[in-house]
Amino acid sequence: MTSAAITLNHVRKVYANGTTALKDFNLAVEAGQFVSIVGPSGCGKSTVLRLIAGLGQMNSGQIHWGKEQDSRKLAFVFQEASLMPWATVQENVRLPLKLAGLSTRAAAAAVAEAIALVDLQGFEQAYPRELSGGMKMRVSIARALITQPEILLMDEPFGALDEMTRSRLNSDLLDLWLQKRWTVVFVTHNIYEAVYLSNRVVVMAARPGRVVADLAIDSAYPRSESFRTEPLYNQYCRQISQALAGASQGEPL
Amino acid sequence: MKVATPRWLSPEILAPLGVGLLALSLWEIAVRVSGIPPYLLPGPILVLQTLVQEWGSLFPALLITLQITLVAFLAAIASGLLIAILFTQSKWIERSFFPYAVILQTTPIVAIAPLIIIWVRQIVPGDNSTFVSLVICAWIVAFFPILSNTTLGLNSADHNLVNLFQLYHASRWQALLYLRLPSAMPYFLGGLRISGGLALIGAVVAEFVAGTGGTRSGIAYQILISSFNLQIPRMFAALLMTTVLGVTIFAALTLLSDYLLRYWHESAVKQEN
Numbered sequence: 001m002t003s004a005a006i007t008l009n010h011v012r013k014v015y016a017n018g019t020t021a022l023k024d025f026n027l028a029v030e031a032g033q034f035v036s037i038v039g040p041s042g043c044g045k046s047t048v049l050r051l052i053a054g055l056g057q058m059n060s061g062q063i064h065w066g067k068e069q070d071s072r073k074l075a076f077v078f079q080e081a082s083l084m085p086w087a088t089v090q091e092n093v094r095l096p097l098k099l100a101g102l103s104t105r106a107a108a109a110a111v112a113e114a115i116a117l118v119d120l121q122g123f124e125q126a127y128p129r130e131l132s133g134g135m136k137m138r139v140s141i142a143r144a145l146i147t148q149p150e151i152l153l154m155d156e157p158f159g160a161l162d163e164m165t166r167s168r169l170n171s172d173l174l175d176l177w178l179q180k181r182w183t184v185v186f187v188t189h190n191i192y193e194a195v196y197l198s199n200r201v202v203v204m205a206a207r208p209g210r211v212v213a214d215l216a217i218d219s220a221y222p223r224s225e226s227f228r229t230e231p232l233y234n235q236y237c238r239q240i241s242q243a244l245a246g247a248s249q250g251e252p253l
Numbered sequence: 254m255k256v257a258t259p260r261w262l263s264p265e266i267l268a269p270l271g272v273g274l275l276a277l278s279l280w281e282i283a284v285r286v287s288g289i290p291p292y293l294l295p296g297p298i299l300v301l302q303t304l305v306q307e308w309g310s311l312f313p314a315l316l317i318t319l320q321i322t323l324v325a326f327l328a329a330i331a332s333g334l335l336i337a338i339l340f341t342q343s344k345w346i347e348r349s350f351f352p353y354a355v356i357l358q359t360t361p362i363v364a365i366a367p368l369i370i371i372w373v374r375q376i377v378p379g380d381n382s383t384f385v386s387l388v389i390c391a392w393i394v395a396f397f398p399i400l401s402n403t404t405l406g407l408n409s410a411d412h413n414l415v416n417l418f419q420l421y422h423a424s425r426w427q428a429l430l431y432l433r434l435p436s437a438m439p440y441f442l443g444g445l446r447i448s449g450g451l452a453l454i455g456a457v458v459a460e461f462v463a464g465t466g467g468t469r470s471g472i473a474y475q476i477l478i479s480s481f482n483l484q485i486p487r488m489f490a491a492l493l494m495t496t497v498l499g500v501t502i503f504a505a506l507t508l509l510s511d512y513l514l515r516y517w518h519e520s521a522v523k524q525e526n
Binding site for chain 1: 435
């Protein structure tokens with residue numbers, strides 16, 4: 001475990017209202033790994049992501065970065081696309097570079113490349129309200145990728161999308177990951193999505209937020225759509241589902 | 254197949270126009286049939302005739318009022334915007350000063366206008382004195398909607414975007430310029446639409462209180478002396494001009510708002526279903 005990119009040690013987080021979101025939470029993510037965090041709503045999985053990103057303070061514990069990892073090289077994709085409605089696709093994607101002080105001209109090539117990565121050529125001048133939910137999420141991903149991040153934190157990015165769009169974006173995301181090999185921490189409540197995408201799934205339980213299962217998904221990439229019907233895939237899904245059910249036993253729904 | 258009708262033939266324009274014409278006709282007929290003297294209630298035709306006859310004395314007065322309104326409105330925009338920005342930079346500033354902005358807003362302008370006129374006369378002598386005090390009165394009335402709307406807008410930026418700016422180490426200035434100000438735009442423009450009309454009302458009310466003539470007297474003074482002299486048709490004509498000016502200001506600001514928000518805000522985007 002020497003190549004861990006991000007290590008969370010004994011992290012405790014209590015909200016202002018007294019709720020313990022995380023209690024003695026430990027997690028080590030290796031460089032280049034695609035880790036999904038699965039759990040019921042309110043189990044603190046989003047909190048983990050936000051703490052890694054440096055949004056919000058923890059009450060105790062530490063977060064370490066690997067030697068070759070740079071905490072500035074991270075990007076975050078939110079649950080909603082969270083685009084600026086007054087700006088075009090191009091301007092939205094350019095935002096991180098603009099905030100870094102790059103001129104429009106200097107950023108142009110990177111913007112074009114990021115838009116091409118998510119297949120949105122031709123929509124550069126469109127405004128967010130003209131786009132479908134899936135396209136908005138692509139813009140959001142392009143905005144995250146434009147800084148050439150090494151670590152990608154994704155907080156239920158496809159949660160609000162329909163099933164067709166979700167599986168399409170799943171396979172597109174995997175294609176990109178195979179090219180770029182970022183370290184990904186992907187939060188979701190969808191077991192099937194987690195198994196399809198990740199090489200490791202961490203299952204969390206609520207009150208207080210803790211890890212109840214940690215599974216390696218041993219299936220080679222690239223994974224085709226047919227992986228979703230293989231017995232191995234189903235077996236992993238069942239295992240995670242059981243871990244979730246076991247953890248939430250006796251809990252009110 | 255449905256043929257597109259010209260815009261001016263749409264029911265949105267024809268219906269209120271019809272109601273207006275009907276009401277005016279009834280008014281004219283009622284005045285003629287009942288034989289009410291014009292110094293009690295003039296008919297619309299007489300009002301229009303008076304408007305044309307008195308244009309030479311009324312229009313310059315309207316321009317003076319317009320001038321007061323515009324200067325006060327611009328001052329309200331500048332001060333409202335700046336103070337709103339100041340408020341959002343520090344919760345403490347907002348907490349300490351916002352109640353006083355509310356007090357300024359809720360104090361009846363009619364009551365404090367005489368004070369303002371007296372005070373300003375001590376500082377600014379001569380003919381400009383009235384102009385300055387009228388501008389101050391109109392500004393007090395117009396300032397608050399811009400301040401409160403813009404403050405609300407600046408605080409309404411998408412929470413995720415605020416986090417995103419934080420993540421990319423955006424400076425306070427960048428967050429203001431690229432996130433808070435654009436987010437506040439629809440609210441600010443809403444404030445403008447209210448304040449534009451209020452600036453005119455503030456100017457007219459203050460002119461009534463000031464009640465002074467001279468070379469720079471506005472439309473309210475014309476309304477006032479017309480009523481003193483029982484020139485009721487002239488009073489109606491001046492009133493009509495003031496109302497038309499108010500509607501024009503509102504329409505212009507609505508057009509501006511729709512133009513600035515045309516690409517992205519629900520209020521201005523044309524929906525096709």
